[in-house]
Amino acid sequence: MLDSVTHSTFLPNASFCDPLMSWSDLFSNEEYYPAFEHQTDADSNCLKTSGIKSQDCHSHSRTSLQSSHLWEFVRDLLLSPEENCGILEWEDREQGIFRVVKSEALAKMWGQRKKNDRMTYEKLSRALRYYYKTGILERVDRRLVYKFGKNAHGWQEDKL
DNA sequence: GGCTTTTTTCCTGTTT
């Protein structure tokens, strides 16, 4: 099942990565799927459309986005180009600064992960702001830009 | 089960 990544045809179609057009339409009827059977639904949709070759990615991304915490989810998304869809983007890889390129899409993906279709970036960002207190994230005074803090781990390029 | 931590929800105000 993890080999769903192997249809490597290049397909630079970005329509599914459009924040407004993505999963809400495909999952408009909010059926609840059994725990992990459809776990890669979001990912494969992303894969089909963004179609980035599997070899590009670090081995890290293999356990695709099962992380229970929000910051880990964000981190893993950042680390796995094939499911990222350009939702997140490194601003400064060394310093762990990244930017949320498609806020709405990120919220949808997180909501999908938590089986919560009411998730919004507004609410997601509130959770991110709580991380400032715990040192998981640090403040960057640019809109949609965050930085991993001292208590975040597993994001550093050389420490993978 | 209770307690703690994390996330969600909601809100009101501010800033970009």
Added chain:
DNA sequence: CAAACAGGAAAAAAGC
């Protein structure tokens, strides 16, 4: 103006 940012408060969910 719309979208982000800011946090307080409270409740729900998740972990232990």
